[in-house]
Amino acid sequence: EVQLVESGGGLVQPGGSLRLSCAASGFGVSNSYMIWFRQAPGKGLEWVSLIYSGGITNYADSVRGRFTISRDNSKNTLYLQMNSLRVEDTGVYYCSRTQETGDSWGQGTLVTVSS
Amino acid sequence: DIVMTQSPLSLSVTPGQPASISCKSSQSLLHSDGKAYLNWYVQKPGQAPKLLMYEVSDRFSGVPDRFSGSGSETDFTLKISRVEAEDVGLYYCMQRTQIPITFGQGTRLEIK
Numbered sequence: 001e002v003q004l005v006e007s008g009g010g011l012v013q014p015g016g017s018l019r020l021s022c023a024a025s026g027f028g029v030s031n032s033y034m035i036w037f038r039q040a041p042g043k044g045l046e047w048v049s050l051i052y053s054g055g056i057t058n059y060a061d062s063v064r065g066r067f068t069i070s071r072d073n074s075k076n077t078l079y080l081q082m083n084s085l086r087v088e089d090t091g092v093y094y095c096s097r098t099q100e101t102g103d104s105w106g107q108g109t110l111v112t113v114s115s
Numbered sequence: 116d117i118v119m120t121q122s123p124l125s126l127s128v129t130p131g132q133p134a135s136i137s138c139k140s141s142q143s144l145l146h147s148d149g150k151a152y153l154n155w156y157v158q159k160p161g162q163a164p165k166l167l168m169y170e171v172s173d174r175f176s177g178v179p180d181r182f183s184g185s186g187s188e189t190d191f192t193l194k195i196s197r198v199e200a201e202d203v204g205l206y207y208c209m210q211r212t213q214i215p216i217t218f219g220q221g222t223r224l225e226i227k
Contacts, residue, residue, distance in 0.1 A: 035216070045156075045164065045207055047216035058214050094163055098211070102175040103154070105163045 002026040002104045004095050009109030016085050016113070022078040022095030022106055030073035033098040036080050039108075040091040048093070049080065063089075085113045117142050117210055121219035129227045134195040136222045138208035143188045145212070152212040155184055155193045157204045158221075164207060168193065200226050 008020040022034075036048040049059045049069040057069050068081040078095050092108040118141040128134045144151040153171045156164035166175040168184035171191060181196040195202055203226055208219040 044221050045158075045209070045218045047218075050214075050216070060215055102166050102169045102173070105165070107163050 002097065004097065004104060004106035006093060006095055006106045006109040009093065009111045011112045011114065012085055013115050014085060014087055014113055017081070017083045018085065018111060020080040020082065020093055020095075020109060020111070022080075024076050024078065024097070027097065028073070029071045029076055029078050029097075034069075034071065034078045035096045035098060035103075036069060036078075037094045037096060037105075038089075038091045038111075039094070040088070043091070046091075051078070082111070085111075087113050089113050116215055117144070117213055117217050119208055119210060119217050119219040121206075121208060121222050123222060124220060125223040125225065127225045127227050128195075128198040130200060131197050134198050134202075134224060136193045136206055136208075136224075138186075138191045138193070138219050140189045140191070140210055142213070144191075144210050145188060151187060152210060153184075153186070153191050154209045154211070155182075156207045156209065157202075158207065159204045167206075198224070198226065202226075 003025045005023045012018050031053045033052055035050045038046050038048050051057045051069045066084045070079045090113045092110050094105050094108045096103050096105045120139045122137045144153050151171050155168040156166055158164040167178050167182050172184045183194050185192050206222045
């Protein structure tokens with residue numbers, strides 16, 4: 001069974017950093033198309049970043065240069081390093097695995113950027 | 116960026132009646148590989164979104180067959196043949212044909 005469990009969220013001041021983790025089970029992150037999404041409180045869904053199975057990455061314009069997606073194949077874990085955080089980065093962050101037969105999402109981790 | 120526009124933004128349906136949500140994209144979602152990467156999700160309060168349909172009309176594992184998806188190019192529809200109380204939630208369409216991946220605004224389904 002595919003399972004994704006996010007962690008690492010919390011309260012951080014503007015300008016601070018956080019690293020989110022997404023522990024995967026039931027499949028390997030090393031050969032999967034993985035995506036980070038987020039959802040601001042009371043708002044819709046927003047794509048943040050992705051990493052293809054081959055390692056190519058991409059970012060939303062709003063986070064490019066501040067966020068970095070990566071994976072540790074030995075730990076079967078996806079990461080999102082978030083630097084220079086802004087108030088508008090506040091929200092629930094979800095990781096997702098996309099495959100030919102659909103996708104699976106984790107339960108999310110809450111990031112709050114506030115002074 | 117591809118803009119996804121859903122309508123209506125809310126609908127109230129009597130149990131047992133059908134429901135339909137439209138999703139229009141600002142550009143064709145037909146990828147060079149011949150597929151249209153259009154997904155439908157439902158999100159309930161406090162929960163992560165759950166996939167209903169992928170590639171326009173493929174039902175995800177475990178999704179009841181009262182849900183169906185159709186459409187092509189820029190015009191897509193999610194239909195529920197007979198709404199049940201458990202179908203309450205926010206419905207989103209999402210395209211991943213082109214980066215950035217983009218979502219519709221969401222449609223709130225309520226039960227009368």
